[in-house]
Amino acid sequence: MGFSAVNTGNNLLFLVVSGLLAFMSVTGYAGMRNIKGLAPEIVPPAEIFAESAAPFRLRIHNTRRHGASFLVRLECPGGQGVTFPLIGSGDSAEGSIPLTFPDRGHAAIDRLTVSSPFPVNFFTRYWTYATGCNFIVFPRLQAGVTIGDGDEAKRQGGASRHDRGLDGELERISTYSGREPLRMIHWKLSARSEELLVKEFGRQTAPPLVIDLDSLPGLGLEQRISRAAWLVRRWVGLRPVGLRCNGRIIPAETGRHHGRKLLAELALYGRD
Structure with missing residues (x-):
């Protein structure tokens, strides 16, 4: 359209091109400002096992004193992420994603990507942050x-x-076999019976x-x-x-x- 305006000398085309360029400039500035001043963070769970999905928490904080952020997406390498519709100035947002690791040992998530299609969903602007999130994947x-x-x-x-012991809870009453200590005899029940009865306890430790x-x-x-x-x-x-x-x-x-x-x-x- 710009070449057509130059070749034809049509003032209307010049106005249209100028308006489009101005629109791209304004939306580009608004889009970059929308993701500026955001501090992302990833928090791994306490236990991560290989071949099992583990819930990682994604947090993002808007450090700007003025101005909210809209339609912000926080992604890990591999494309999994969370979209936050609105993050107010000075506010934080948090989401969770399941991540699976194929093998045990040391692992890391070294970067996070903050992106947003704001304001017109024509261009998606992004910013990559180093995280240094290191953890151990259990077997x-x-x-x-x-x-x-x-x-x-x-x-x-x-x-x-539960094994039989002397320090647990009372489990049952049984017949005295001669191996139990005398303090285990239930004298009241034994007095009503023709044989000695003993208390059996579970093992507490x-x-x-x-x-x-x-x-x-x-x-x-x-x-x-x-x-x-x-x-x-x-x-x-x-x-x-x-x-x-x-x-x-x-x-x-x-x-x-x-x-x-x-x-x-x-x-x-x-x-x-």
Whole structure:
């Protein structure tokens, strides 16, 4: 159209071209200002397992003192992202996306892209920010058989019978066999019966479970690591769990923090 205006000398075409150029300039400035002053952030979850979708939180903060941002999209590498219709000045917005990683070990999301088609959805303007988000992907979980040290029997599945002990809750009344201590005899019920009856309690503290990576069943190292990770995730909240691998032993402890320590050890096994 510009060449036509020059060649023909038509003033109307000159006006139309000038108006279009002015419109592009104004919308371009408004579009760039719309994404200026935005601070994106990505927050990984506490536990990320290979081949399983993990919910990552995407946050963006409008640092400008004046002026809202419209139709802002925050994306990770790969195209997954969240669109925020409106972010007021000084306000923040947050969304969640599921991300899946194929393998265990160190991983990172090194950049985030902020884009917007504002104001007329003709051009999409974007800005790329470095994030430095590093995290560890835990091994893929694969259910297996619980193998403990000592005289603990093998168990399979999610449920197991509580062992008999002296410090748990009262489970039942049974006949005295001669092996129980005298303080376990229920004297009131025994007085009404022709035989001695004893109280049976469950065990409140379970024995430690030390997972030997080399002795776990599996077709290869990766499958044994996946089964060890499942054992850690399954039992670390209920009993002390330790790990024996690569010639070293991590002592058995309980708690979520200790479980993540064991999972990180399995995730980085052979990857350092």
